[in-house]
Amino acid sequence: IVMLVKVIPSYEEMFSQIGGELPWITQFYVNLSHAIINYWFIIVPVIIAIVMGIKYFAKTDLGKHVFGKIAIKIPIFGKLTVKTASSMMARTMSTLLGAGVPLIEAVDIVSGVMSNVYFKEALQDAKEEITIGMPLSRPLQESGLFPPMVYQMIRIGEESGNTEEMLDKLADYYEEEVEMAVQSVMAALEPMIIILLAIVVGGLVAACMLPMMNMYEALDSM
Template sequence: VKHYYWEGTDTHGVLHEGALDSETLSVARENLLRRGFFRLCCWKIQHSRLHRVLSNHEITEILLQLHRLLKSGVELDDALSFAVHEQKDRFLSFLLCRMREDLRNGLSLSSALQRYHTFPKLVGKMIEVAESSGRLPEVLGMLLEFYQFQQSIIQEQKRLLNYPLVVFSIFIVLSLGSIIFMVPMFKRMYIGLGDELFWLTRMLLNLSDSLRIHPENWILGSLICGALLVAIYRILGFSWLLNLIPGGKRLRESVRMLFYSRGMEIMLSTGVHLQEALALAEEMLPRLLRKRIAPVRKAVDSGKSLREAYSMVSIFSPMFVKMIALGESSGHLSSSFARIGTQNQESLKKIMAWANTLIEPVLMILIAFGVLGFLLSMYLPLFKMSERF
């Protein structure tokens, strides 16, 4: 069965849209025509996208539309219809139509969200609590603020990578141009030296010959490397590139702890049970890190206090544990996580500023070594030739 998002008009000229499952596009169009819809446009939805969690940007877009409309007093069914009309992404329109159909069939919004694997469990659980307490617009606003905050941090990390990636790419292009066009000019001068050539010079000459004589091998290799990089990016995201810059590892750890503390804050302030909040917060972290903090949830389930549970895991600092202890004793855990999040955010700003100051000199040093190697490989043979005369 294939999935389609469709738009069409009825006999009165009113525009309608919806989600439809059918074996083929022609069968889907015939079904819609029998229902009285004309001027049909259908878009096929990739089945794989239904099993992929939405990106932060996509979740933020949906939450923004729903929060804005519900806060204005629009009914949920109408809000979903308006959101479908505003959407430019056909897949998101398909999801919203499916959710609207589920609501019309008697399901709650949280049940409709949890039917699909595209929404994080955190969103579904918080909306479930919001529906039971009658605070849906307020909780949607909290979720929107949380995902907008995440998106802003991600954008800051990407901006941190932009400068070194652009400079390094320009350096690679200029280096290849020099190897392909300049090195052959020097090669004619070095013919008489033979094995006396500097080892780096011989390597550059061989590389230049290979690039000029067999470019198809290098093009094929570049395409394969590009495909591998795209695959790694889709699996791991861009954050693995942060390990290549100074302070990148500390930056990633700080970002993860910041998202963890912010997630715990909004879940506890909404009314999500502590054990459920711990389980959902774990899912926000990478798989390896989840295993390291899993003892926290297990310790709480066994009856230990949250302070004792966090003190068992080394990645949580003593200050983190102390603030959790204060929150437990005062009965305001969400406030403690909020203060921890604020501290993590300040720490993150310092790390990013420190990384920014180091990136440029480190990059210049690497480029200087590359230029030095090129100059030595080209001019040392000239000095040897001058000694002969």
């Protein structure tokens, strides 16, 4: 924005003195600079309105489901969302069961702390099935949200009577997985950020240099 508001206008004055037709990329940045300078009082409120609108939509039931689905399905971040939810579910439930909280109440509490609405609903459904005598592992498997390791280890814990211990091991495992997934995401984002910055900076440099190069070529040909 500083480049577009301060630098490009100063170059534009020089370009106008040179004369001739500007390269398309230079003309693009000049037009963008004019738009920001002349219509900032429209652009800023529109951006604020969009941000506030997205925040409001995210709080609605439809918005929670839309953004919840995006969080699960989006490349790179989707696996991190699932592993984080699995870690939170296992650790919280293990702690509650260790404190003597009944399973049904523990599942209800865990569903309340889940940030993604789909995992919240999956645990609410699990609570209803547990109420009628179903084991916890079955509704978790039927939800299709949790990794197989989650409901398989819980099933082993239910069969051996060590559900709390299995949940504790699950929490340890997925906490390590979350840490590794975060490192993988950061490693994937770094080159993407570098490429994006290169495109932005390279575009601005090209917009400023191309008219000057054209001018030098014109002077050489004289």
